[in-house]
Amino acid sequence: MGQPDTSPVPKKDSMGMDYIPVYEGEDNDDSGAVTVSPARMQGLGVRVASAERRALLQPVRAVGQVAVDERRIRDVAPRFEGWIETLHVSAVGDPVRAGQPLFTVYAPELVSAAAELQIAETLAGSLGAEADAQARAGAERLAGATRERLANWEMRAGSGARQQFSAPMKGVVLERNAVAGMRFGAGDTLFRIADLSTVWVLAEVYEQDIARVRPGQPATVRLDAWPGEDFAATVDYLYPTLDPATRTTRVRLQLPNPDGRLRPGQFAQVALATGEAAPVLAVPDSAVIDDGERQLVLLAEGEGRFRPQAVRTGRRDPEWIEILDGLEDGARVVVAANFLIDAESRLRAALAGFTADDAAVQVYRTQGVFEELYEDGAVSLTHEPIPALQWPAMTMDFDLASPALVEGLAPGTPIAFEFEARGPGEFVVTKVEAVAR
Known part of the structure; x- marks a missing residue:
């Protein structure tokens, strides 16, 4: 409860309370930046990748059936x-x-x-x-x-x-x-x-995706009968009518079937490759943390230090997300274990904000006795128990907001006073009044 102090080794204060350990590079700030040791990074499985410019594939997904080539x-x-x-x-x-x-x-x-x-x-x-x-x-x-x-x-x-x-x-x-x-x-x-050496897949594409589909596009077909295997196909024809019940248009794809594994009537999952050829700045999908209110990535600043960076995202493909704002080309971002680092970052930012906010609003009032005024402007006061801080009655040192607060007071004078908690171990007396015995 004395003056703010630090120590290079663990110690106790004059009241027998342990000092709180603070490690180099791990000081709390409202930016939420954190530092992770190499051993801990390895244990968490932290991986980093670079933001880069690339063309995004935006597949149109549909379902369909294998059919005979009419x-x-x-x-x-x-x-x-x-x-x-x-x-x-x-x-x-x-x-x-x-x-x-x-x-x-x-x-x-x-x-x-x-x-x-x-x-x-x-x-x-x-x-x-x-x-x-x-x-x-x-x-x-x-x-x-x-x-x-x-x-x-x-x-x-x-x-x-x-x-x-x-x-x-x-x-x-x-x-x-x-x-x-x-x-x-x-x-x-x-x-x-x-002749089943070539077959069709008739897929149903939703109305909002029709403009992104055209004949000649490559496509990938997956069948439940052959899990994990992709079959290359080509969009052969886009039918001119729309089903009013399902709001879908039928798309015909053509697949080679030399070994006869594709059988008419099989259920098919289709991914039509669409997207712009122009490259855009993008990061791996796993790098973006989206909690519904914000989107951010964790920037790797070197030497185990990571800082959350808000971003604005755009188009997506199965593996990459376009970054419209917030990152530069080549920026290093965390792509694995970023949720764990983000949780610690948010906690540290919250603690820093909690301390800063509390310092401005926490005011305590009690009674006691004026003991002594020190040359450095601090004062020794005896106070009654303070339940809000779980303090017993004791004598301790305080900082003074102004020496004029105790001007004319003799040691042993009963007083009522107010003080503020402005930081860890920092208590400043802001008001003093002499009281009758």
Whole structure:
């Protein structure tokens, strides 16, 4: 309770109270700057990175489904009626190669067309040079018309009443409506085959993000079936309509699928790469502390000293945040353990502010006895117990706001006085009044 004092070693004051340890570089100030020893930095896992200029990627995120590329679907539909005699591919999902037989049919129209062709060819061949030119031309026209009819049916001339239908391309059977022994009509779809070497992803993009999406943009697709693996895709088409119920527009992405791992119907998470190419000042996402009221980073000033710095942030990408104000290019900021350092920084700033505020408002009043006035202007007073400070009755030294306060007082004079707490161990008497015994 004496005059403010410091000591290079631990000690007690005249009342037996321990001095409070204060370490070099760790003095409290209202800026909240803190100093961390190298050993403690290693224990906390403190890491530092530089603010730098870079282009920010702002992905538009959407969900969608893998779908068949509609441009790679073929139907197998005979152009005549008939019956299926033999089924060579009998299950949906079976892979087929181009030219592989799918089924064999019997068709009466093929029988009659084959007979017509045979008669016309025989007639044209039997007519000699001396035969009527008109008759010969008629036989040739009949044979040509029959061949043309078979070509329109996509049948080969001379193949007879039974024909094999083959897969028009390599792919997978999506639909099979053919059953052995069934009758089919002209135009009935008996097989649907799709080439899955390339697939689509149909994603739903929210209305506010439409302006940031355009054909040709790269995208990344993730599937629940293959966790942790990214599939590269490209925006192929932006549909011209908006779903009024979900306020989304469909976006079509194209993905190569050479190994067939992507299956139509799979759920997909899509990230469309958008953003400006111009570099901006940015820091790693983990460097910014945002408590809802303020945004700041911790500047590394060297030799273990860190200082909180308020910043104004802009755009974000998955790993970086744009800094609009508060930092310079190359500034070193804490990117790991910054929450721990920030908590200590805020505590120290609060303690410094608490001490400064209290020094201006804490005033205590008590009674006692004037004991002595020292040459340096301090005074010795005996006072009654002061509950607010948990002080017992005792004699202690005080500073005087002015020597005039005790002018004319003799040692042993009863007094009432007021004093202020202006700092650790600093108590200043501001008012003194003599009182009757």
